Amino acid sequence: MTAITVTPCTGPGAEIGNVDLSQPLSDEDFATIRQAFADHGLIFFRDQTITPEQHIAFAERWGDINVNRFFTPVDGYPEIAEVRKEPDQKTNIGGGWHTDHSYDQEPAMGSILVARELPPAGGDTMFADMAAAYDALDAETKAKLDGLEAVHSSKHIFGGESAYKDSGDVGERLHNADAADALDDVVHPVVITHPLSGKKILYVNPAFTLRIKGWTPEASLALLGPLYGHAMQDEFVTRFEWKPGSIAFWDNRATWHYALNDYQGERRLMHRITLEGCALAA
Ligand code: OGA
Ligand code: MN
Numbered sequence: 001m002t003a004i005t006v007t008p009c010t011g012p013g014a015e016i017g018n019v020d021l022s023q024p025l026s027d028e029d030f031a032t033i034r035q036a037f038a039d040h041g042l043i044f045f046r047d048q049t050i051t052p053e054q055h056i057a058f059a060e061r062w063g064d065i066n067v068n069r070f071f072t073p074v075d076g077y078p079e080i081a082e083v084r085k086e087p088d089q090k091t092n093i094g095g096g097w098h099t100d101h102s103y104d105q106e107p108a109m110g111s112i113l114v115a116r117e118l119p120p121a122g123g124d125t126m127f128a129d130m131a132a133a134y135d136a137l138d139a140e141t142k143a144k145l146d147g148l149e150a151v152h153s154s155k156h157i158f159g160g161e162s163a164y165k166d167s168g169d170v171g172e173r174l175h176n177a178d179a180a181d182a183l184d185d186v187v188h189p190v191v192i193t194h195p196l197s198g199k200k201i202l203y204v205n206p207a208f209t210l211r212i213k214g215w216t217p218e219a220s221l222a223l224l225g226p227l228y229g230h231a232m233q234d235e236f237v238t239r240f241e242w243k244p245g246s247i248a249f250w251d252n253r254a255t256w257h258y259a260l261n262d263y264q265g266e267r268r269l270m271h272r273i274t275l276e277g278c279a280l281a282a
Contacts, residue, residue: 004029006036011238012129012255013042021045021247022054030061038196041254042127044240045247050114052077052271059112059273066101066108066274070158074271083113083270085261092268094259097128097232098207099252100274103154105186109277110251115242119266125240125248128256133231134191134202144223147282148190149213150204155185157207187213189282194253202231203280205256231256253280 005017014036019029037043050058056079059065067073071081071093085092101108113125137145190212192203206228211220240248250257 004032009238013238014040015044021048022050041251043249047245064276066276081272085268092261095261097256097258099205102152102208107277109275111274112249114271115246117269119263122263123268124260126258127238129236130202131199133236134200145190149187150190151185151210152208153185188280192280
């Protein structure tokens with residue numbers, strides 16, 4: 001059998017080839033994929049045909065599945081969340097730069113997103129590499145970030161006060177009974193050491209980071225705004241064009257992502273399995 005290939009993308013991420021995820025992976029093949037995931041924080045697969053059961057089996061090779069509190073599960077598969085946009089919905093899920101679950105004490109490690117129904121055109125996802133973004137900061141900025149912590153929250157996105165909640169898109173899919181768990185603010189270092197790769201990572205994001213701990217909103221914005229502008233630069237970004245059979249697996253600690261909302265009037269349906277993570281340290 002031909003060996004698995006790992007082909008780095010022009011931007012962040014790598015494409016894994018010569019693999020069929022509908023079949024159980026040998027330990028050797030799994031180790032190759034795991035190494036690619038640690039190195040790149042972002043891997044893609046093409047031309048896969050997998051059932052929900054096979055999606056779950058692949059996810060379970062990596063660790064425990066996080067059952068999502070906010071999104072509707074796929075019928076019969078509580079481990080799989082639907083990331084759905086219907087033709088009559090205007091807003092989408094993930095339509096701005098963010099990383100999932102930074103509002104949790106132990107942020108989810110990552111998600112395995114499988115394309116199920118794609119619009120005829122559009123609906124790409126962009127990913128940004130937060131290890132590369134950190135590396136490229138000047139020494140003075142790195143010194144300034146050293147030792148800082150940031151406060152993260154999901155209240156303004158998923159909570160009772162949020163406009164998003166009442167938009168009728170994401171809001172009606174909340175699992176309200178569990179949502180309260182996510183609403184307490186949490187604190188993480190602004191720069192973390194990645195648990196798998198050991199790389200330094202810029203771990204703040206425009207969606208869920210509220211402020212630098214102990215700083216005013218104004219002072220926080222003055223620091224975070226330019227950092228975000230820096231991290232969004234093209235050199236740190238890959239734009240992934242989904243095709244039938246495409247799968248993306250991102251590491252929330254190493255990347256941001258952004259689901260483009262440029263396919264109004266069309267349906268897009270993805271299946272997402274989220275994997276449990278761990279506490280993050282500087
Ligand atoms: C997500 C998300 C991206 C996409 O599932 O967390 O942001 O392209 N989705 O659907
Ligand atoms: Mn997301």
